[in-house]
Amino acid sequence: MIYNNSYTVILDDLSEYISTNYESLLKEDMLQLEYKNYIIDVGFYAKEFILYIIKDHNWNIPIRKEQIQENDIISKINKTCIEVLSMNLQELIPENKFDIEAVRRLSENNTGQIASIALPLLEWIADMNWPVASELIHVLPRFHKELLPSIRCILIDQKKDLIWKYWIITRLLIQFPKESQLELLPIIERLAELTPKNEDEIELKEGALNFLENIK
Structure with missing residues (x-):
């Protein structure tokens, strides 16, 4: 899967799952995208996908934590990528x-x-x-x-x-x-x-x- 090219892909098992739907690929660490001091993290927890936005590697206090529907994963990740870029720009003002x-x-x-x-x-x-x-x-x-x-x-x-x-x-x-x-x-x-x-x-x-x- 192609993500926003401003990001560095640290981990991506999510693309394979989307292509195959193999349940064996479902785990807590499925996707991590990094942009400067931000990380977008997506994982499967129990029965649902959770998206996190992490700043300055502070995993204890995420900027955002939200449940996402499987049929909306790609759209949600792309929207979140744009939002994080905007967050970073605001820090420049x-x-x-x-x-x-x-x-x-x-x-x-x-x-x-x-x-x-x-x-x-x-x-x-x-x-x-x-x-x-x-x-x-x-x-x-x-x-x-x-x-x-x-x-x-x-x-x-x-x-x-x-x-x-x-x-x-x-x-x-x-x-x-x-x-x-x-x-x-x-x-x-x-x-x-x-x-x-x-x-x-x-x-x-x-x-x-x-x-x-x-x-x-």
Whole structure:
């Protein structure tokens, strides 16, 4: 049986049972899938299949323990794989302005699913005076492709904070590869043509002009 390719298969006797229905294969340890510090475990206990989600090898306190029906095993495992990936992604988002540990986890992450948490990550550079922002700003450029759609939405949304846009342009986009910078060029050119009405708009306009000057 093919499982989510983000996982490492530690043990799999479940596939053979699904193919053959040999009752001799029924046992407590039938499937273990590992993703980072999570394990999905499926086994047969007495008269039922049980699915566990284990974190940090803490088998005494599973995140989840639930009975699953035999005719729903494959569907349930696939859904659980997606849920665990989501759990891991949530751990990459800082919980407060001092959460440097979340930034460390993000820096060690190689998933291609950062786009799904791009906006909450970008929210943590809305104020570059926050300790977490000064660390995060050096990690985010690794994910420039995944961040681009959210950055585009922020920059064109007239309701978004102007200083947030300023930090994105002057501290984040300046680190992006040229090809990613060029994708946002028309938006930044429009910001550079603003007629400022207040101090924040003046700063944003200056930031846009400096960006355009630096990428020439």
